[in-house]
Amino acid sequence: MTHLETELQLLKTDTIEMWKLVISQLDKTLHSLKSFDKDFSREVVSNEKRVNSMELKIDRDCENIFALYNPVAVDLRFVLATLKINNNLERIGDISEGISKFIISEKEPFDKELLKITRFEEMFKAANQIVTDVLHAFEKEDTKLARSIFEKDEKLDEINAMANKNIAEFIHKHPQKTEQALNVLSIIRRLERVGDQSKNIAEEIIFYLEAKVLRHIK
Structure with a gap:
């Protein structure tokens, strides 16, 4: 194995490690919301520093590979794709942190009727599954799985x-819970962005493996 191949394998390993941390952050956020155990949310907020640190390390490693090895063809596409994937993963980590801060700010558990009518838990689990599926596509170099992300989103x-x-109807029936309902709406907006970040990652996987640029194609 050449020095470049070794560095690329280490880069992939580090990216997968960061990916799993981000998935863990989403898992803990959902658990905290369902159980109203704020300690899990505080752990997510604290762990965000680790996510940021890993993002910086992966960025530096990519820059070093460019500078020292001058990769070409599929190796070049892999490093370019990893740079962008790294950025998208960090943003998903930010989303988990933001949701956790909403949970910490709540004075009482989320209303069960509110969560049911907004399909909140279903959305949260679907978002987490999409991030997991796109990780598997990256690990297995599977563009078919990567393309399935677009439909799942x-x-x-x-x-x-x-x-x-749904939120407007709930507030009309329960005006005293307006603040919590608006927080749930904000969380839903953030979960939708998890799907967008995952689609971006799927596009980078396809770019790396097939040399096809999908961005901006209708």
């Missing part, structure tokens, strides 16, 4: 599109 878009109507 439609569920998040659908739930997000209905959120305003």
Whole structure:
């Protein structure tokens, strides 16, 4: 194995490690919301520093590979794709932190009726599954699995599109819970962005493996 191949393998290993941390952050955020155990949310906020640190390390490693090895063809595409994937993963980590801060700010558990009518838990689990699936596509170099992310994201878009109507109806019935309902709406908006970040990652996987640029194609 050449020095470049060794560095590329280490880069992939580090990226997968960061990916799993980000998935863990989403898992803990959902658990905290369902159980109203704020310690899990505080752990997510604290762990965000680790996510940021890993992002900086992966960025530096990519820059070093460019400078020292001058990669070409598929190796070059891999490093370019990893740079962008790294950025998208960090943003998903930011989303988990933001949701956790909403949970910490709540004075009482989230209303069960509110969570049911907004399909909140369904959306959260779907978002987490999409991030997991796109990780598997990266690990297995599977562009078919990467392409499946675009369809899976439609569920998040659908739930997000209905959120305003569902939240408005809930507030009309329970005006005393307006603040919590608006927080749930903000969380739904963030979960929709998890799908967007995952689609970006899927596009980078396809770019790396097939040399096809999908961005901006209708």
